Amino acid sequence: MKRLIAAVLATIGVAATASPASAQVLIAEFSEQTIPTNPQNGFGSFTFGDLSVAGAITDGPDSLIFDVQTDDDGSNGLFGGIGVDYGPQVEIAPGVVILQPIDFDPAVSWWEMRVRKLGNNAAGTINTVYRDVDVLGQTAEEYQFNFDLNSIPDDGEFHLISVDATNFGFMQNSQGVGDGENNPGLNQIQIQSVFGSSDRLNVEVDWVRIYTIPEPASLALFGLAVAAMGVGRRR
Incomplete structure (x- = not known):
């Protein structure tokens, strides 16, 4: 249902x-059900950096298991990510289809991650990112949010970690030069390990969601x- x-x-x-x-109201969900293809729009997921290494991500029937332990590219520590694009397909002209960004107000929104730490985890943080489109096809920014794994017990059980959608840790332009304001137009979500960290990330993520x-x-x-x-x- x-x-x-x-x-x-x-x-x-x-x-x-x-x-x-x-x-x-649920804005978007990232889970095993949105990879390798997001059913909202038919777009495929992608990986980069050390999350592209075989075994770094296991797409299970009910969750995603992360075990990031190999610095495959010899730089940036055990850093990498997995992501997928969001927004329904919209035909703006005959034969021209775009993904319509999902607008929401971060001032009344927040992230939730349902996650548990596994036996080999040494990482204290796991991150999420959303891409905020300012001008479609021209300018966009990425906002990164930090989830404190040390805030949950190491008891083998799933726990919820919430992060305010205004409380981003890092922002960068991802296409052109954006407006510098956290005012999504969401059209992509990523889960990332920590840039520059040498701590093994070994967790199971049930889902990541954005609510408003x-x-x-x-x-x-x-x-x-x-x-x-x-x-x-x-x-």
Whole structure:
């Protein structure tokens, strides 16, 4: 049922969470279900750096397992990433298709990662990145967020780590020169190991998600979409 709701509401750019009472709306999810192909748009995932090494990522049936222990390129420590593009495909002219960025307000949004530390983990941090498109096809920035693995127990269980979407640790231009403002247009998410670190990253990630609490008008649209879906299922 959860996946059906997400699929239907993706057409309006949002998806329901399991917590409607708190007015949370799911903007995007990165998990084993979005690689090697994101079902939202059919785009394939990519890896780079030391996460491209065989065995660095295991795409399991219910999670992603990271075991980053080889500095394959001999630089930047055990650094690398895995990512995929987001946003629905939109035809803007005959035969011209783009990915429509997903707009949200970081001031009322946050990341959540459900993760557990595995036996060989020495890393104290794992990072996420989203790409913020300012002018489609011309300018974009990347914002990096740091998840403190030392904040969760080493007990073999999954735990939630939350990070405020305004609390980024690093920003860089990824296409042209952006506006320098954290105001997504999201069209890509990555999970990264730490640049320059020699600490082995060995964790299991159930999912990474971005949530927001929308304005009342957006909530009304959200509620209508859920109601419409319910009517459709009864027919």
